Amino acid sequence: MAVCTVYTAHSLNSTCSISTPTKTHLGFNQKHVVLYSTNKKTARRASSAVITCSTDTQTVVIGLAADSGCGKSTFMRRLTSVFGGAAEPPRGGNPDSNTLISDTTTVICLDDYHSLDRTGRKEKGVTALDPRANDFDLMYEQVKAIKDGVAVEKPIYNHVTGLLDPPELIKPPKILVIEGLHPMYDQRVRDLLDFSIYLDISNEVKFAWKIQRDMAERGHSLESIKASIEARKPDFDAYIDPQKQYADAVIEVLPTQLIPDDNEGKVLRVKLIMKEGVKFFSPVYLFDEGSSISWIPCGRKLTCSYPGIKFSYGPDAYYGHEVSVLEMDGQFDRLDELIYVESHLSNISTKFYGEVTQQMLKHADFPGSNNGTGLFQTIVGLKIRDLFEQIVASRAKTPLEATKA
Ligand SMILES: Nc1ncnc2c1ncn2[C@@H]1O[C@H](COP(=O)(O)OP(=O)(O)OP(=O)(O)O)[C@@H](O)[C@H]1O
Numbered sequence: 358m359a360v361c362t363v364y365t366a367h368s369l370n371s372t373c374s375i376s377t378p379t380k381t382h383l384g385f386n387q388k389h390v391v392l393y394s395t396n397k398k399t400a401r402r403a404s405s406a407v408i409t410c411s412t413d414t415q416t417v418v419i420g421l422a423a424d425s426g427c428g429k430s431t432f433m434r435r436l437t438s439v440f441g442g443a444a445e446p447p448r449g450g451n452p453d454s455n456t457l458i459s460d461t462t463t464v465i466c467l468d469d470y471h472s473l474d475r476t477g478r479k480e481k482g483v484t485a486l487d488p489r490a491n492d493f494d495l496m497y498e499q500v501k502a503i504k505d506g507v508a509v510e511k512p513i514y515n516h517v518t519g520l521l522d523p524p525e526l527i528k529p530p531k532i533l534v535i536e537g538l539h540p541m542y543d544q545r546v547r548d549l550l551d552f553s554i555y556l557d558i559s560n561e562v563k564f565a566w567k568i569q570r571d572m573a574e575r576g577h578s579l580e581s582i583k584a585s586i587e588a589r590k591p592d593f594d595a596y597i598d599p600q601k602q603y604a605d606a607v608i609e610v611l612p613t614q615l616i617p618d619d620n621e622g623k624v625l626r627v628k629l630i631m632k633e634g635v636k637f638f639s640p641v642y643l644f645d646e647g648s649s650i651s652w653i654p655c656g657r658k659l660t661c662s663y664p665g666i667k668f669s670y671g672p673d674a675y676y677g678h679e680v681s682v683l684e685m686d687g688q689f690d691r692l693d694e695l696i697y698v699e700s701h702l703s704n705i706s707t708k709f710y711g712e713v714t715q716q717m718l719k720h721a722d723f724p725g726s727n728n729g730t731g732l733f734q735t736i737v738g739l740k741i742r743d744l745f746e747q748i749v750a751s752r753a754k755t756p757l758e759a760t761k762a
């Protein structure tokens with residue numbers, strides 16, 4: 358039997374249909390359709406085949422980058438809640454799995470691509486932030502496979518034992534979120550992302566959060582927390598922080614400017630930096646798109662105790678990109694009054710009036726619910742839902758065509 362023509366497509370799956378002028382035998386794999394025939398004449402005619410694949414079943418891939426302890430899990434809980442349904446570890450799987458699965462989304466933690474376990478890193482004298490401790494080839498291959506509709510056996514990094522556990526099966530979801538230290542580090546992985554977010558927590562705030570969690574919940578000493586932050590800092594600066602230049606949205610968390618010389622780190626100034634010109638994403642704005650605005654909403658409709666609340670909005674530049682920046686400094690006294698602020702924001706991709714406020718009230722017990730971290734994480738969650746719906750709608754309209762190899 359003579360192989361006559363090989364066709365390649367971005368992804369071939371069960372939705373592909375093949376039309377040929379003659380009856381030929383078809384062989385499929387993930388990338389190629391092979392047309393072959395016993396007869397040379399038929400084979401030649403078969404080479405005019407058209408292969409069309411519907412791509413509306415393809416997985417949308419979102420990247421979320423941040424250092425450890427910077428609110429990725431909290432953000433993920435807010436995001437999956439926007440899509441409805443609870444996110445849970447794979448049923449019957451490894452109890453130390455880092456994966457969370459809900460009806461629409463699967464969140465995988467990129468720590469699972471550590472190529473060196475805890476002992477290996479110690480022996481080699483590298484941190485988990487160092488690219489040499491991570492397998493980017495495998496990360497790329499597996500994220501690409503999932504995006505193309507193919508299930509993978511993903512490794513598990515066990516944070517309890519510090520070892521690499523046997524892999525777990527990850528089936529392609531509607532939305533795959535890859536969260537961790539390096540979702541935008543490797544260009545091949547970065548190119549697979551439909552949208553990317555960077556949580557940029559300033560050193561002062563990171564320190565305050567770490568103390569709160571690692572001292573209260575994990576029994577670490579103040580000295581050991583300080584030492585761990587200091588030990589990670591050079592690699593954080595070299596490998597993690599630079600990824601923010603590639604992010605479509607950055608949530609930057611800074612100490613307040615409303616309290617002079619504040620060093621408590623309880624009141625926060627939070628910026629939502631949104632890149633202009635990103636497909637399927639239109640930045641949120643306050644009052645008037647493109648204007649520069651400063652707004653103190655405290656008064657008759659919003660209760661504010663000291664130090665109050667201040668919003669700002671306007672265009673800016675970020676790593677050479679045009680961006681819109683929405684900023685909130687201060688914290689809410691009464692979360693139900695957030696509706697007043699919500700009603701002055703536009704392009705927030707809600708499905709009904711008050712959806713942001715409803716989401717915030719639903720998760721009032723999550724860290725950051727009374728300030729800009731919770732508000733902007735919720736809004737980014739709604740924007741991702743909107744982006745997903747737009748991508749699906751556009752794919753349904755434009756089926757992908759295969760090309761001759
Ligand atoms: N918006 C916030 N406001 C105040 N504290 C916060 C906020 N987000 C997170 N924290 C603090 O940081 C801790 C870590 O948050 P979270 O578990 O969401 O981070 P993470 O990036 O997933 O951490 P890790 O990667 O180490 O698992 C929380 O327990 C909380 O103490």
Ligand SMILES: O=C(CO)[C@H](O)[C@H](O)COP(=O)(O)O
Nearest residue numbers: 424425468475485516519538
């Ligand atoms: O940065 C980290 C997670 O984002 C961790 O430090 C890294 O994954 C190593 O984990 P462990 O300390 O449990 O060995």
